[in-house]
Amino acid sequence: MRKASWTRPGVRQGTGRVSESTLMIHTRHLDARPAAGPRRNPFRWRPDQQWEGYLFLLPSLLGFLIFVFLAVAASLGISFLNWGLTGPQGFAGLDNYRDLLRDPVLWRVFGNTVFYIVTIVPMQLALGLAMAVALNQPLRGQEAFRMIYFLPMVTTIVAGAIVFRLILSRNGPLADLVTGVGALLGLPLSLPDFLSSTRYSKWSVVILTLWKNTGFTMVIYLAALQGVPQELYDAAHVDGANAWQRFRHITLPLISPTTFFLFILQTIGAFQLFTEPFVMTRGGPAQSSMPVVQYIYDNAFRFTRMGKASAIAWFLFVFIFGFTLVQNIMQRRWVHYETE
Amino acid sequence: MRPNEGKEVGTVRRSGMSPARQGILYAILILGSGIMLAPFFVMLVVSLFPNEAFMARRFPLHQMTLGNYLEVFRVLPFGRYFINSAVVTVSVTVLQILISSLAAFAFARLRFRGREALFLLYLATLMIPPQVTLIPNFLIIKTLGWYDSYPALIVPALFSALSTFLLRQYYRGIPLEMDEAARMDGASSLRIWGQIIVPLSWPAISALAVFTFQATWNDFLWPLVVTTTDKMRTIPIGLSYFVGQYSTAWHLLMAGSVIALLPVLVIYFLAQKTFVQGITLTGMGGR
Numbered sequence: 268m269r270k271a272s273w274t275r276p277g278v279r280q281g282t283g284r285v286s287e288s289t290l291m292i293h294t295r296h297l298d299a300r301p302a303a304g305p306r307r308n309p310f311r312w313r314p315d316q317q318w319e320g321y322l323f324l325l326p327s328l329l330g331f332l333i334f335v336f337l338a339v340a341a342s343l344g345i346s347f348l349n350w351g352l353t354g355p356q357g358f359a360g361l362d363n364y365r366d367l368l369r370d371p372v373l374w375r376v377f378g379n380t381v382f383y384i385v386t387i388v389p390m391q392l393a394l395g396l397a398m399a400v401a402l403n404q405p406l407r408g409q410e411a412f413r414m415i416y417f418l419p420m421v422t423t424i425v426a427g428a429i430v431f432r433l434i435l436s437r438n439g440p441l442a443d444l445v446t447g448v449g450a451l452l453g454l455p456l457s458l459p460d461f462l463s464s465t466r467y468s469k470w471s472v473v474i475l476t477l478w479k480n481t482g483f484t485m486v487i488y489l490a491a492l493q494g495v496p497q498e499l500y501d502a503a504h505v506d507g508a509n510a511w512q513r514f515r516h517i518t519l520p521l522i523s524p525t526t527f528f529l530f531i532l533q534t535i536g537a538f539q540l541f542t543e544p545f546v547m548t549r550g551g552p553a554q555s556s557m558p559v560v561q562y563i564y565d566n567a568f569r570f571t572r573m574g575k576a577s578a579i580a581w582f583l584f585v586f587i588f589g590f591t592l593v594q595n596i597m598q599r600r601w602v603h604y605e606t607e
Numbered sequence: 608m609r610p611n612e613g614k615e616v617g618t619v620r621r622s623g624m625s626p627a628r629q630g631i632l633y634a635i636l637i638l639g640s641g642i643m644l645a646p647f648f649v650m651l652v653v654s655l656f657p658n659e660a661f662m663a664r665r666f667p668l669h670q671m672t673l674g675n676y677l678e679v680f681r682v683l684p685f686g687r688y689f690i691n692s693a694v695v696t697v698s699v700t701v702l703q704i705l706i707s708s709l710a711a712f713a714f715a716r717l718r719f720r721g722r723e724a725l726f727l728l729y730l731a732t733l734m735i736p737p738q739v740t741l742i743p744n745f746l747i748i749k750t751l752g753w754y755d756s757y758p759a760l761i762v763p764a765l766f767s768a769l770s771t772f773l774l775r776q777y778y779r780g781i782p783l784e785m786d787e788a789a790r791m792d793g794a795s796s797l798r799i800w801g802q803i804i805v806p807l808s809w810p811a812i813s814a815l816a817v818f819t820f821q822a823t824w825n826d827f828l829w830p831l832v833v834t835t836t837d838k839m840r841t842i843p844i845g846l847s848y849f850v851g852q853y854s855t856a857w858h859l860l861m862a863g864s865v866i867a868l869l870p871v872l873v874i875y876f877l878a879q880k881t882f883v884q885g886i887t888l889t890g891m892g893g894r
Binding site for chain 2: 324342420426535538541564568577587
């Protein structure tokens with residue numbers, strides 16, 4: 268429950284602050300008492316929290332006003348403007364949005380992003396869970412394995428993308444390996460040209476992302492698995508459930524809040540994919556691996572079509588928001604909360 | 608935040624696993640580790656040999672050299688990238704946590720009008736993908752005359768709803784009686800923040816700091832957008848331009864990649880637990 272609540276953090280904010288005001292009233296009479304100590308300052312411990320609150324908040328609030336609140340409003344505003352090479356050129360109304368619907372490239376890159384979501388998210392969940400289950404056994408060296416699996420997570424994406432450019436290149440190490448294995452088996456095996464074929468370029472991004480992020484999924488799942496009470500397994504064992512049945516009817520339901528959390532998080536992450544394809548393939552060949560975010564980037568910073576780029580950003584936002592909303596409703600069907 | 612992490616490993620029941628099953632499990636785990644480590648291995652080996660060695664797939668030990676690392680610094684202003692990354696990462700980590708901590712203190716421990724509404728507004732911004740604010744923030748930076756400068760790289764990254772939210776949650780867990788006792792002794796709010804709340808929240812703050820450090824060090828899109836000269840590029844940006852120019856100079860690309868990884872890897876090895884905590888705590892590591 269704790270983990271799932273990150274996706275809707277507003278839900279669990281109770282007030283529960285009765286004791287504070289009671290204490291304040293309770294202690295107020297104390298300043299009438301004669302000096303209790305030399306460092307006593309009667310004004311200091313009855314501070315004007317009204318102002319202090321704002322004072323503590325001030326640096327943060329200033330930044331938020333400019334770089335978040337103003338920016339969001341401006342983004343919406345810009346999406347209604349025509350924007351040429353020299354800057355804004357008048358009001359466009361809904362033109363940017365209308366053009367989007369007719370823009371074949373947008374649908375193409377949106378299709379790529381959807382491809383990334385439907386490949387990366389399930390594969391990452393399955394692989395991460397498998398790794399976590401394997402590691403959640405009484406084994407020596409568990410810590411070491413965990414450290415190794417998590418290692419790619421901390422690497423710079425750019426460095427990871429560069430090394431995978433090498434590994435997946437036409438005459439790279441993986442091609443050697445595949446051809447070598449093929450020769451051993453007497454089969455004419457060869458690696459598809461991942462980076463420069465319109466058919467496989469997306470898969471190179473998928474491979475890199477799986478390598479990089481699966482360790483994160485594993486760590487989160489491992490924590491969830493360790494929270495499943497052993498008694499349940501023991502009871503199921505007594506009832507004659509086999510390993511698969513125990514996994515299917517105990518483990519999976521009990522870790523479903525974690526699955527939900529990871530599912531939302533990874534889908535949002537996949538919607539926002541940018542660096543991996545940008546460094547590996549520059550979105551090519553022929554936009555075959557370009558995600559929506561790169562299309563925003565290209566429009567804004569290569570073609571200075573800020574209006575159109577902002578409209579695409581809102582398009583993306585609406586999709587992410589809608590997705591999260593729908594999932595929050597759908598979760599009732601498959602997410603199992605112990606407390607409910 | 609997850610106090611039992613790692614501790615529970617020992618409580619797993621040590622029974623019911625045949626040696627054969629254990630063997631298979633180890634084989635799978637080792638294979639998996641091999642796949643995870645292979646890219647690092649490739650990176651390291653290619654970076655330690657001349658490019659011809661890689662092309663010929665022959666790596667005679669006597670050809671091993673650190674020359675590629677020096678060469679990277681000659682071909683690219685890599686030292687400058689490194690300094691830029693270090694300045695930006697350290698400033699963002701320290702200042703973002705400081706600013707978030709002050710705000711979180713106000714949200715968790717002080718009472719003022721509009722507190723809950725403001726906090727909800729902060730939370731709502733967590734929903735907004737960074738791509739939405741990317742363009743206006745770029746224009747704001749240009750208007751302020753900060754384009755291609757340290758302030759452009761640092762200032763917009765200082766205001767994090769996520770950090771504020773996480774710290775506030777942690778601060779709320781500290782008993783209020785501590786504040787009251789300190790106030791009775793004449794402590795100001797600033798002192799309560801600095802001498803009670805912050806020291807007591809050190810686990811949360813350090814996890815957050817490690818997370819912010821690696822996220823900032825690895826950040827790509829924003830520095831790509833607001834820098835244009837080598838003087839201001841951070842390591843990831845410099846490396847990505849390098850790919851464009853020297854796409855087949857694998858020995859140099861790998862040496863550059865190793866240098867880019869090094870600082871975060873060192874921290875990872877030194878503070879592994881904090882690191883994993885930070886990334887799982889913020890949950891944003893998935894990007």
